[in-house]
Amino acid sequence: MRILVGVDGDGAYESALAWVQALGFAQPQILLASVIEPPRPPVVGVVAPFSEEVFVQAMEAQSHAMQERLNTLQQRLQAQGIETETVVLHGQAATRLLELAEERAVSLIALGGTRKGALQAFFVGSVARAALTSAKQSLLIAHTPPPTDQPLHAVLATDHSEYNSRCIDLLLQFAPTQIERIAITTAFDLDEETLHLLTRNAPAFMGAGVEWIIEQLHERNRLVCERLRPLNAACESVVVEGLPIPSIREAMEATQSQLLILGAKGHSLLERLSLGSVSYHFAVGEPVNLLLLRA
Secondary structure: OEEEEEOOOOOOHHHHHHHHHHHOOOOOEEEEEEEEOOOOOOOOOOOOOOOHHHHHHHHHHHHHHHHHHHHHHHHHHHHOOOEEEEEEEEOOHHHHHHHHHHHOOOOEEEEEOEEOOOOOOEEOOHHHHHHHHHOOOEEEEEOOOOOOOOOEEEEEEOOOOHHHHHHHHHHHHHOOOOEEEEEEEEEEOOOHHHHHHHHOOOHHHHHHOHHHHHHHHHHHHHHHHHHOHHHOOEEEEEEEEOOHHHHHHHHHHHOOOOEEEEEOOOOOOOOOOOOOOOHHHHHHHOOOOEEEEOO
């Protein structure tokens, strides 16, 4: 499994790299990559403050410093028996990293989140945003490092769509063996129209209403747990009545999970009552460590 870790100059990558190590993926091959972006051109009509020679020297110094950082990280990972290589690129960071991911047949891109804004709201950086909209690979976006003093817990949110099923297959291929507990979580927001659609082939269950829906979703979640047995993680089913985003947030808190696992998309016939498309919200707008699967 080849994993591309984007190494930035501000240290945001540290949480992403820590998660890559902590999850215990099967036979990881880590590609540490940094991109040296060219300086912005001066405003039209304004004389550049430095000569071209000075800019070239500055770029060379930056490249050298970044290569030294990558070498240090490489030595640390290789000492742990992890196959690692490094590359320093030049150009626009998002474009170059996504090109590299394609060229090297990367399975997972790992990036650190950034914190911006006067209110300290969480947002991912420009590279992660580009990866969300353009990359074909799965993404790991980390805002905080994994805990070192407690076991790893994860919420896997599912809408039980065909696409989400393929994402679970991909998760099994990635084989993160260091997650101790996975909460298979399904959220639903029930109304009369949705209930009718779900029970039209089973009218005897119409009167059971919400209880019948909850049991059906628990049963589907339990089947997902069976599929995840090779990961050797304890598994539980969580069904929450409510809108997906607050319900998933509630499940994360209730299960004390440090990682959210989502499919990048997935719209089943149950879209209106289950997960639907919330992955972009959690990737961009919440301080959640996120493993976003693209199958």
